[in-house]
Amino acid sequence: MxxxxxxxxxxxxxxxxxxxxxxxxxxxxxxxxxxxxxxxxxxxxxxxxxxxxxxxxxxxxxxxxxxxxxxxxxxxxxxxxxxxxxxxxxxxxxxxxxxxxxxxxxxxxxxxxxxxxxxxxxxxxxxxxxxxxxxxxxxxxxxxxxxxHTILVLFGGAFVLVLTAGAAGALILGGYLRHRLGRISGTARTVMAGDFSQRMPVSARNDEFDAVSASLNAMLDRIAFLLENLQQVSSDLAHDLRTPLVRMRNGLERALADDAPPGTQQTAIQAALRESDDLLDLFAAILRISEVEGGELIKSFAPVDLVALVQDVCESCEPAVVDGGRTLRCTIEGSVFIAADRELLAQAIINLLENAQIHTPTGTKITIEMIHDEASASIIVADNGTGVAVADHDRILRRFVRLDASRTTPGNGLGLNLVSAIVMLHGGGVTLSDNAPGLRVTLILPRLLER
Amino acid sequence: MRVLIAEDDDDLAEFLEHSLGELGHVVTCVRSGLEALHFGSVEVFEVAILDRMLPGMDGVEILKRWRAADIVTPVLMLTALGGIADRVGGLNAGADDYLVKPFAFSELAARLAALARRPTIREPQTHFTVGDVTLDLLDRSVKRAGRDIALQPREFALLEQLMRHAGRIVTRTMFLETIWGYHFDPKTNIVDSHLSRMRAKLNFDFDFDPIETVRGVGYRIRTDA
Incomplete structure (x- = not known):
């Protein structure tokens, strides 16, 4: 103060x-x-x-x-x-x-x-x-x-009274303001000192100070969330890196042993190459997500026909889906323009299609539909596979989250997180719901206003 | 062919010098930006590999100066920066191709080959013939031994890329970049699934398959048939 x-x-x-x-x-x-x-x-x-x-x-x-x-x-x-x-x-x-x-x-x-x-x-x-x-x-x-004389005395008295009352009021008001601000800056110092659980006092009066305090609290919540996220990501990353590195090291060590049977080295090197490729993919995915979350890419947004884009992605992926023993049906027509990065959106939809292939049994039917109103367009990627428990719907959008059921399938737990990041960059949102049976992923994207 | 490599990472530089030398290329390898600028200006190379970040002068700056001095050597830019914005920046500066570290050597080799044989004067070629296969861009027709072969647009584009680079490898990422415009790895086998369909149509009723799969890298159309 x-x-x-x-x-x-x-x-x-x-x-x-x-x-x-x-x-x-x-x-x-x-x-x-x-x-x-x-x-x-x-x-x-x-x-x-x-x-x-x-x-x-x-x-x-x-x-x-x-x-x-x-x-x-x-x-x-x-x-x-x-x-x-x-x-x-x-x-x-x-x-x-x-x-x-x-x-x-x-x-x-x-x-x-x-x-x-x-x-x-x-x-x-x-x-x-x-x-x-x-x-x-x-x-x-x-x-x-x-x-x-009377007038002079009256006004002289009034002057002195106003001056006195004003000074007293100023002292009280000043003290009050100092007190309110003092609590805010005191809390700020506590937070600076490392206690991130502290929040600014907000009274029921809901005055200007409370508004400022509430904004600061919202900011602190956001920072705390990001910090927590960062810590979570760091520990997840360390975990995800250690497992393949240990596997790689053990394999190489075995191949180097004197009594290793012939041909072991070749196999070990190939395995190590695969492992390192997976690790590089993991890094690429992390970098991609942070680039998308950074928000810089908004600058390159241009009007994109969402219908044409989705049709194009379907056409590109359909043969691969069929080769994998599943079907893909795309029932989208017309044209709906949104402000987007064409490639990022394509990546998001391809990621969803990929998930729908990896986590479902063969014979699964995958569909892509679109519903739209004046303000937004929703792309719905649904399958009739085994689905995801409703309790896990929010969780699997998060970084590195892999459900136990998918521990053995390839992937790094970043696919849906990237989808979520891309859709959020476009000002939209991702919701998961039960397709009974199967999973239904809805990407809601804001439409470009007609000019 | 003569290749200039400007790369300040010793391990990578030596690896590239050695591996490209084994492929029969004559390699000049420099470690700094100023050396690269100098060699590129006084000697003639068929292709140059520039690292984006170099001590002394960065790859983009070197490229700009070469282009300003009418040195048209095709440039493959290497970068550790994988961001979309970085890639766009590099291509805007006049790089002919762009590769993000780490990369598979086979990918680099395929791209170098594609760059070096680019015709200096761009005559828009509209008709390609490889063996008994002909492809015409104007009426978008494909014939094998005189017989019409109906291909989907993407399949047509795949074959076109193969025939443009006849005898050389076209990698999966090269296909993805030129045909789909995707600069990410879409795990799904988009390229392979389309290519296998195109291949089946092309080879229907024929014994000889002119398309060769290069395992783990890409595809090549054979010129020796």
Whole structure:
């Protein structure tokens, strides 16, 4: 596991919560500015309205009435939040409690002396009246500041809260991710150390981690299978090689003995040649299978008429089958195209025909049929011989598997395995079934899509 | 005939040199790719046997250079690589034939003989006569002593191969490669079973069998009849 500092999980979680907190801060600033601006406009509008109402009184009733009005309004404090001042030409306040200096006509931000609170900022509108009289209507901006303050406190708090919660969340999330990934990499290390039975934990939640774990497990299963296969093949191969080599060696040793009867040497050499030919065949078969399983040959695939190919193979093998005392009947017609290596497919079918001859009594009838639908074509090679026990059907497709009954017949236990490898290379499959009596081998091959 | 052998395996090289010498061939044997390139360029051989893997320069490269220099000596490529892809690669490079190690010496000898007598200028021969047997590729007819003999296509092809190589051995694998296009050993006696049918039709009502079985190797049509 990487250090916390370099952990992607922490980095992502922290970046995310920092970004979120920043967003809250920006939102706070926007709300603050918008509220402040809107409140100021409202306040100005209220001052202007109050001022206009007083001026209407002044116009209708004159200065004396205006002073009374101002006094009356001030007296209604605190329901009235405005302060007033009426200055004469000399700048002397002749009415109102707004303790400030007179200003020129227009809007002003002023500081007045509040009898209770002392110096206080306010927003004021000054209007010049005839006879050098100035009317000032002011509203305390304290309320506005309180609102601004509240907004700032709210959003500041929210910012800190988001930041804290984000950081805490990041720590928890990062820790969780590290924990999940840690289990996967821990298992991987155990496997690397040699314990191939270990598998990644997969929970019932079926989340992304479980999907990754499941894929890794599938990969491990595959590797384990291949390893096991390799070990199996190695030991089978060693066994299959030792027997003929020992036989060959014994024969040669006997021929070399001083008291060997005349002619023994000739026979021994011939036997040794036969044995070595069998061994070479075994190697050729193994190499062929691994070449087919390697998958490289797919590159040379071309459209092949399966019907023509099977007919051709039947025609080629029929005389040999008849010479062996069996019959071969091929009932395939029409044309079905598949992407294939012509020679490999021919080899697969010839191998099946060969099996049908080696492992059956004389007089056996061998048939080749085909059934097909839009997606696939099945070649069925069947005989009415002694058959294979259903329990052994899957087993005999495997490498080097020879049933006890066939120990004495020629072969290396690779024929069906090669057939299986060839058909799998073509994207198909091999199934064995009971032909009652006899064996029925079905090669299912995907058809080439019509262009 | 003069044969050039380029083979770096001492045992195999000596065995080939000795065995081909016994057959009456004049053998030049080299162990490296550069020597092979040199000898093949300055001397005239009727056939060359090149190992695919040679120290200095591999068989395919030598072959390419010879062909680029208009040296048309027929080449039989030897290889330990039995894969289909390798074989195709060797033939694409211009090899006339290809043999996978290990091989039976009789197989090599038969193929060498077939290679060496290949006409340099390919005149498409359509009519063959050996003894009292005639074969015509154009109307796909076979006659023996003037009498028509009806053969199946594969049987016809077998006889054609024998007559193309009259007097020389045609091995089972040569038949399989040229007639069936199979480069594997199909245990089943495909060749023998077809050949015995062809032979029976050819010899029907005749006492003399012009086709000779060479045990363990192949068949030959006799020219001495």
């Amino acid at each position: 990487p250090e916390r500092r370099s952990s992607a999980a922490y980095r992502i979680a922290f970046t995310y919560s920092a970004g979120f907190a920043l967003l809250v801060a920006v939102l706070g600033a926007i709300v603050f500015l918008a509220a402040d601006r809107s409140f100021r406009q409202q306040q100005d509008a209220a001052i202007a309205e109050e001022s206009a109402s007083l001026l209407r009184d002044y116009r209708d009733e004159g200065l004396g009435d205006l002073r009374e009005r101002i006094d009356a309004r001030e007296a209604s404090h605190p329901t009235n939040s405005f302060s007033y001042a009426l200055f004469d030409g000399a700048g002397k306040r002749i009415a109102g409690g707004l303790n400030t200096k007179p200003k020129g006509s227009g809007w002003h931000d002023i500081v007045f002396v509040d009898p209770e609170e002392g110096a206080d900022p306010a927003r004021a509108l000054a209007t010049n009246l005839p006879e050098n009289i100035t009317l000032m209507v002011a509203a305390d901006t304290e309320a506005l500041e309180r609102i601004d």
